[in-house]
Amino acid sequence: MDNNGYSADSSPLPPPALRWLPVWRRNYRVWLKLVGPALMGNFGEPLLYLLALGYGLGTFVGTIGHLPYLVFLASGMVCSSAMNTASFEGLYSAFTRMDVQKTWDAMLTTPLSVPDIVLGEAIWAATKGLISSTAIMVVAALLGAVADWWALLALPVIFLTGFCFAAMALVVTAVARNYDFFMYYNTLLMTPMMLIGSVFFPLQEMPAAIQWLAWSLPLIHTVELVRPLMTGLPLEQIWLHLLVLAGYSAAFLALAIRLCERRLLA
Amino acid sequence: MPATVINANRLTKRYGVHTVLDAVDVEVQAGECWGLLGPNGAGKTTLLRMVIGATPPSLGQLQVLGYPIPAQATSMRRRIGVVPQKDNLDPDFTVVENLRTYASYFGLKGPVLERRLEELLAFAALESRRNAPISTLSGGMQRRLSLIRALLNEPELLILDEPTTGLDPQARQVLWQRLRALRGRGMTLVLTTHYMEEAQRLCDRVTILDQGRILETGPPQELIRKYIEPQVVEVYGVGLDDWHRTVAASLVERSERVGETMFYYAHDERALLAALNQQPELTYLHRPANLEDVFVKLTGRELRDGQ
Numbered sequence: 001m002d003n004n005g006y007s008a009d010s011s012p013l014p015p016p017a018l019r020w021l022p023v024w025r026r027n028y029r030v031w032l033k034l035v036g037p038a039l040m041g042n043f044g045e046p047l048l049y050l051l052a053l054g055y056g057l058g059t060f061v062g063t064i065g066h067l068p069y070l071v072f073l074a075s076g077m078v079c080s081s082a083m084n085t086a087s088f089e090g091l092y093s094a095f096t097r098m099d100v101q102k103t104w105d106a107m108l109t110t111p112l113s114v115p116d117i118v119l120g121e122a123i124w125a126a127t128k129g130l131i132s133s134t135a136i137m138v139v140a141a142l143l144g145a146v147a148d149w150w151a152l153l154a155l156p157v158i159f160l161t162g163f164c165f166a167a168m169a170l171v172v173t174a175v176a177r178n179y180d181f182f183m184y185y186n187t188l189l190m191t192p193m194m195l196i197g198s199v200f201f202p203l204q205e206m207p208a209a210i211q212w213l214a215w216s217l218p219l220i221h222t223v224e225l226v227r228p229l230m231t232g233l234p235l236e237q238i239w240l241h242l243l244v245l246a247g248y249s250a251a252f253l254a255l256a257i258r259l260c261e262r263r264l265l266a
Numbered sequence: 267m268p269a270t271v272i273n274a275n276r277l278t279k280r281y282g283v284h285t286v287l288d289a290v291d292v293e294v295q296a297g298e299c300w301g302l303l304g305p306n307g308a309g310k311t312t313l314l315r316m317v318i319g320a321t322p323p324s325l326g327q328l329q330v331l332g333y334p335i336p337a338q339a340t341s342m343r344r345r346i347g348v349v350p351q352k353d354n355l356d357p358d359f360t361v362v363e364n365l366r367t368y369a370s371y372f373g374l375k376g377p378v379l380e381r382r383l384e385e386l387l388a389f390a391a392l393e394s395r396r397n398a399p400i401s402t403l404s405g406g407m408q409r410r411l412s413l414i415r416a417l418l419n420e421p422e423l424l425i426l427d428e429p430t431t432g433l434d435p436q437a438r439q440v441l442w443q444r445l446r447a448l449r450g451r452g453m454t455l456v457l458t459t460h461y462m463e464e465a466q467r468l469c470d471r472v473t474i475l476d477q478g479r480i481l482e483t484g485p486p487q488e489l490i491r492k493y494i495e496p497q498v499v500e501v502y503g504v505g506l507d508d509w510h511r512t513v514a515a516s517l518v519e520r521s522e523r524v525g526e527t528m529f530y531y532a533h534d535e536r537a538l539l540a541a542l543n544q545q546p547e548l549t550y551l552h553r554p555a556n557l558e559d560v561f562v563k564l565t566g567r568e569l570r571d572g573q
Contacts, residue, residue, distance in 0.1 A: 013344060013373040022370040029367065030358040102354035108320060109348035109416075110371035111340050265320055266281075 013111055023107065023120025024127070027093075031128070042135035046081065050074055050136075050143060064202055067231055074140035075227040076199035078133045078154065079161065083219055086129035086162035087190060090169025091182045094121050098173065104264065114261045122166040122253060129162025130155065137230070147232035154229040160245050161222040167252035174259035198223045218248045271296050271331060271423050271454045272317060278325035279312050279478075286312045288478040289326070296422075299445075299455040301469035303462070303557075305565050309478040310458040311351065314427055317456070318348055331423060344372065347416030351427040353408045355400050355415070362387070362396040365415055372419045379418075386414035389444065406437025413444060424448060426457040430464060442468060462558035472557070476565045486557050493563055494555035495519055495531040499538055502527045503548035513541050531555070 014021060031038060054070030061069040097103040104117050134155065140146050172185045196203065196210055197219035203211050214220045221241035228235045272294035279287040287309045294300045302310050315321035317330055319339020328335045333342040356364050362383065369379050387393045390410040395403065403411065409429065416424060429445070430438040445468055449455055459465050465472050466486045473483040482489060501514075510528055515521065518532040530538055535552065542550050 022367075022373075025370060026356075026367050029363070030356075033358060101357060102350075102352070103356060105350065106354040106356075106368065107371055109318060109343065109350065110368070110419075111344045111373075112371050113340055265322065 016116075019112055019116040020120035020123060023112065023117050024124045026103075027121070027124040028127070039135070042132045043139060046077060046136040047139045049077065050139060050145070054143070054145070065233075067233075068145075070143065071140075071145045071231055072227075073200065074136065074143070074145040075230040076197075076223060078136045078140070078158065078230065079219065079222045079226050080194050080197065080199045081136050082129035082133045082158045082161045082222070083165045083190070083194065085132040086125040086165040087169045089125035089128050090121065090166040091173055091176075091185065092179060094125070094170060095173045095176055095179065095182075097121075098260075098264075099176075108264065114264060115257050118170055118253070118257045118260050122163055122170060122256070125166030125169070126159050126162030129165070130159045133158045133162075140230070146230050150232070151230045154226040157222060157225045157229070157242075157245075160242070160249065161218070164218050164245050164249040164252070167249050167256055170256035171252050171259060174256055174263055193217050193219045196220075198227075218245055221245055269296050270294070270329075272300075272456070273329045274313075274316075274326065275328070276326040277313070277316060277323050277328060279309070279316070279321065280324045286478050287316075287323075290475070290478070290480055292473065292480075294454065294456060296454055297449075297452050298470045299449050299457070299468055301465040301472040302456065302458045302475060303465055303472055303561060304458075304475035307477075308475040308565075310475055311427060313475070314425060314456070314458060318343065318346065318425060344419065345421055346423040346425060347419065347421035349409075349412050349416045349424070349426040349429055351431070353412050355408060355411060357400050360397050360399055361392055361403070361411055364400065364411065365418060368415045369418045374418060382418060382420070386417055389417075389447075390414045391440075404437070406433050406440060409433060409437070409441060410444070413441070417448075421453070423454045423456065426455065428458055428460065430459070430461065438464075462556060462561055466557040474561060474564055481564045482560075489560045490555050490557060492560075494559040495533050496555055497532045497535040498553055498555050498559060499530040499532070499535055499542070500527050500551045500553075501530065501542065501548055502550075503545075505545070505547055509545055509548060514538060517541060529559075531559075 013019075050070060050073065054073050058069035058073075063069065064072045107117055108114070137146060137151060137154070141151075169185075172182065176182065193214075196206065196214040197217070198214070199219070203214055203220070206214075221244045225235065225238065225241050227233065270293055272292055274290060274292035277287055277290045277292070278285070290309075290313065292313075302313065304310050312321060316323055316328060317335065319336040319342065322336050330342050331345055333339070335342060356367060359367060365383055365386070366379070369375070369382075374382070387396055390413065392407060392410060392414070395407065400408065400411075413426075413429070426445075430441055433441065442464065445455060445457075449468075455468070457465075457468070469486060471483065471485055472489070474481045474489075484492070499518075506526075506528060510521070514528070514530065517538045518530045518535070520531040522529045522531075532538060539550075539552060542548060
């Protein structure tokens with residue numbers, strides 16, 4: 001351990017654009033340690049819900065549009081699961097690392113900086129969203145609720161959706177004092193968005209104000225892309241939906257970085 | 267490597283109307299161990315956070331290893347190690363997983379990393395615990411793990427915020443021995459501490475900070491000679507006040523009462539000790555002056571509660 005053999009210029013630090021990667025990898029390694037129960041939940045929960053609601057409720061509902069209720073619901077749950085999983089990771093898990101375990105503080109004594117950490121957390125949360133949505137899609141396919149292989153094109157949309165909700169969640173985490181604070185976000189934004197996001201039932205019969213509200217939020221744009229891709233219906237206004245998701249993602253990522261810098265670098 | 271490792275000029279930090287650091291000048295030379303002492307709320311942690319680029323100064327200039335801070339803090343942090351005040355080891359990982367993960371933040375991998383892991387586990391006497399979960403380590407082991415984690419990138423400057431707070435005396439001795447070994451290899455050490463004995467043993471130079479201002483800087487022995495008479499006798503017991511008034515006050519240069527104890531400071535303590543030997547109800551401790559006497563003289567006796 002002599003100091004002389006080491007010069008800073010030979011340090012194999014990744015280029016700035018890839019410095020989020022060690023943050024992502026750290027979370028991935030922790031996830032791997034508990035991969036068994038994690039995947040059990042990812043596959044088991046949607047299977048139970050799809051069976052119970054899809055067949056149970058589906059018997060009363062019949063079809064929505066031309067889709068059997070199970071098919072309608074499965075594509076909706078793929079979307080809401082990306083939202084819920086990425087949000088939970090960006091709220092509770094990120095807050096634990098930031099405030100309780102001080103994992104971010106440790107990272108900030110290394111060459112990593114706040115944008116690296118926030119970006120790494122967002123991409124990780126999006127990855128978890130992708131895992132859980134993929135599990136639901138597999139379950140849906142086994143139940144015959146996926147039309148064809150075009151459904152795989154939904155996965156990039158799912159990843160973008162996870163990233164979008166992770167960025168929004170990290171903004172909330174950046175200003176949170178404790179876990180209880182997240183209940184405001186969950187109750188006032190997440191739950192309403194899921195209920196009017198065309199996940200469980202279509203929006204057409206709702207009042208105009210509700211429809212207007214739903215279209216101003218990101219989730220329904222995911223559903224409008226993913227449901228046709230999974231069921232073989234025609235896709236419409238692709239770029240509009242992608243633009244809304246990308247716009248939310250960029251704006252909230254920038255805000256999350258700004259607020260985390262204000263909190264951590266005071 | 268520049269001869270001056272830390273160069274701070276008129277560093278100031280204000281939060282609203284509250285001034286935490288007030289025009290602080292610091293110069294730390296390569297290879298020295300510099301101690302930052304001060305009561306709770308003196309501004310020690312703020313100053314350390316500034317040095318690693320985690321807190322931007324309100325005013326003043328700061329260079330660390332030649333880099334302007336905070337502008338180039340990321341580049342500078344490749345070359346320093348930080349041991350935080352509270353261990354922030356990853357509870358989900360084992361000892362060696364903690365080291366590997368932290369190393370990845372520096373982009374360290376491959377045979378270079380493997381060699382360093384073995385060297386550092388041996389240095390911290392943690393080889394047999396390499397696969398142990400963090401929760402099974404003692405406080406002293408966790409601190410040693412935090413220390414070698416900060417050494418993974420072979421830093422030129424090692425920053426330690428209260429490295430032995432909360433450790434038992436044996437664990438503290440072990441850590442001191444490791445820090446002396448690092449200083450022996452030419453590493454520059456910066457540490458804050460509440461323990462004056464620690465500062466006196468480890469530091470070439472100390473700076474005493476109070477209410478955001480530097481009160482004094484110098485080698486511990488020099489400061490002791492400058493401020494305190496060489497002999498100190500602490501006395502307590504029944505009848506202390508009467509005995510002090512009638513006998514002791516005239517036998518020494520200086521005395522001070524703290525709680526139930528009188529502190530007597532003298533160049534020649536023999537008369538006082540002779541008088542004390544006539545007073546069996548009084549208990550006394552005779553010792554050489556130390557850094558704690560300097561610290562207390564400069565920062566006062568009143569209790570400081572952290573803010």
